[in-house]
Amino acid sequence: MSETIVYRRKRAKHPFGVAEAGKITMLSTDERDEKIIVYERRKHKKKQLNVLDENARIRTLSPDKRQDARMKTLSTDKQHEKIVVYKRRNTRMQLKDLPEAGRNTIIATDERHEKAPTNERYDKVIDYERGMLRKTELTDLPEEILGSIVSRFPLRDAVRTSILSTKLRRIWTCHPDLNFTSWAMFPENKIKGTEQMKLDLIQGMLSVLKQHRGSGVKRIVLRALLDQRTSSAINTCVRFAVTSRAKSLSLLLSPERPYCFPTYLFDTRDESKSVLEELYLKFVSLRIPPGFTGFTHLKRLDLFSVYDIVADELQDLLKNCLLLERLCLFMLKFEKLVISESLSHLRFLSLTGCHEVKRIEISAANLERFEFGGTNDTKVVFTQPLQKVRYASIQCGNFDSRVGEFVLRVLPRSIPGVQTLVWKTEGIEMDALPNCLGRFQSLKTVQVDLYATRGPYAGDVLSFAALLDAAPLLESFFLKLIGFVNHPYSGIEEFRRLPNSPHHHLKFVGIQDFTCSRDQIELVEYIVENAIALKNMIIKTSTECYRDAAINSPYMRKDERMQIM
Structure with a gap:
């Protein structure tokens, strides 16, 4: 590269000094630090512009012409089509001042170095105003991603996004959760009569x-008070x-x-065959037509x-639901139900x-969770042992x-593999326990909810000791006493003692709403000893x-007793 050495003017003062200026002018154009220091000859007051190199030529132009000079581009050796803009120190280039080609030029990736057309979307757009990549807006995302985002909004909020842009106005119409x-549809402060x-x-x-749109x-x-x-x-x-x-x-x-449920809409002979997998009906009139x-x-x-x-309609309905995994029936009126092996x-x-x-007959071999709540007259028959049942909940009337x-x-013997048993019952009768007890070989957790009733057989909590004896591997026992009136032990009657039966696995015991009655104290004593x-x-x-207990305490003052009462 040919070098042009320009001598310092006689009266001109340069902040870097003559020696420093000489060093800068001797460097090549590629190594210069965006500062081209031009010195004029001692004899000539003006230097011809065509003698200087390209960088010096731009710097020596007048301020009026310098704006146009900034728009000039220099092609690199690799032809990456980058727009090279020279600008003065401490001067910010505005995006509107750049040519149209400069605005739409994208930064080339490792695989592709080409200039994108003006009418296409760009992955990265050079923002000359900030000197950084332009931030992507929400509406620039693909519709698939926008649909995934809006689908996580509640329906009311998803509909409200339609006012943000025309694109979002179409997105919410594919909301999957209606x-x-x-x-869910109205704010709390606008709920009317x-x-x-x-x-x-x-x-x-x-x-x-x-x-x-009716898809997805x-x-x-x-859920409303409609009929x-x-x-x-x-x-x-x-x-x-x-x-x-x-x-x-x-x-x-x-x-x-x-409301009369329209089963005719789900007829398989229709072209729009239903693929419904979950159906929940409450306070609805349902009639199943034949076939x-x-x-x-x-x-x-x-x-x-x-x-x-x-009962017959319900039975026919279950026969056709061969893929059924969960069945919940609450407060229905029928006399007999058969859960066949086909389920x-x-x-x-x-x-x-x-x-x-x-009568209820159960033959579903793959049943894992069983919940029953009815009267003592209901007879539940297991046609075969259900080995996979791990959780059972029984709710009945009096413990007779x-x-x-x-x-x-x-x-x-019907659910030998059960590990958790929840038993909800009322008052216990004296002859409630059978002579020969079964053995829960896998039972580990028992929860008993005992509801108090009136009468001579309001409850004898000590009877639940038989349940502990029937589960040799029991680890946790929880007893909840509901509605019991406080009848603390008077100390006159003697405690009943059951034969010792050591429990080697029982580790956790919890009793809630303990009222200090004699039978409750006897059960606690039995557990502690065994x-x-x-x-x-x-x-x-x-x-x-x-x-x-606080009122009868001799250590409490009279004013404190009055506050409690």
Whole structure:
């Protein structure tokens, strides 16, 4: 490269000095530090512009012409099409001052070095104003990512995003979770009366269903005090669930005039075959027509206070739900129910509040969780031992001989692998315990909720010691006493003592609402004497027991007793 040495003017003073200026002018153009120091000849007042190199030429232009000189570009050796902009020190280049090509030039990646067209989107745009990459806005993201973000919003917030941009106006119409409830669709400070809220809810639901694309729907929930008088709006919601191929449908309506569920919409002969996997109905009238096979994909069925369905219709419905994994029946009116072997996928079975049922037969071999709540007249028959059941919950009336026979003799041989047993019962009769007890070979946790009743057999807590003896591997025992009146032990009657039966695995014992009665103290004494491995025992007294003990305490002053009373 040819070098141009320019001598310092006679009266000109340079801040770097003559020697420093000479060093800078001797450097090549590529090594200069964006500072071209030009010295004029001692004899000539003006230096010809064409003698200087490119960098010096730009720096020596007048301020009026310097703006145009900034726009000039120099091509690099590798032809990366980078825009090289020379600017003065401490001067910020504005984006609007750059040429159109400079605005749309992208930083080349390792694999591709080309200039993007003006009308395309760019991964990285040079922001000349800040000297850094421009920040990506939310609307620049692909629709798939935006849809995933908006789908995590509640329905009301997802709809409100439509005012942000035209693109988001289309995104929310694919929301997968349609929750039509008053607290989900309206703010708390705008909830009005019942009738007005019904009208607003129906209007909002119909508006959402009309604008929704009808694809990608996973769950539809309608929870409102609607009945048969608003069946047209409810039918629209159910029909949308069928046409959109929703996976879950929940209808929780009003019990005043039960809504008639339209099973004809789920007829498999229709082209829009339903793929419904979860169905939850509450306060709904349900009738199953003969030969109905509309719920062949159903995996979860919850019927809560469903009206008009009879035992034969319910049985036909279950025969066609071969993929059923969860079945919950609450407060239904039928006399007999058969859970056959064809329900091989059934894992969870809950039958509670069905007080008119007389007989229940269970043959589901893969059942893992069983919950039953009914009267003492209901007979539960296990046609074969269910080896996979790990959790069982039994809720019945008084602890009489029939309940004792079922819990302490039938269950040990019917569900031998159960590990957790929850037993909810009322008063205990004297002859409730069977003569020969079964053995829970795998039972580790027992929870007993005992409800107090009136009468001579209000309860004898010591009877639950037999349950401890029936579970040799028991580790945790919890007893909750509900509604017991405080009758503390007077000290006159003698304690009853049961034969010693060591428990080598019982470690944790908890008793809640302890009232200090004789039978409760006897049970505690039995556990302390026989639980060899006991680590922790927690006894919580009731509020009344604490109050009576405090009032009768000789160490409490009279004014303190009055505050407690």
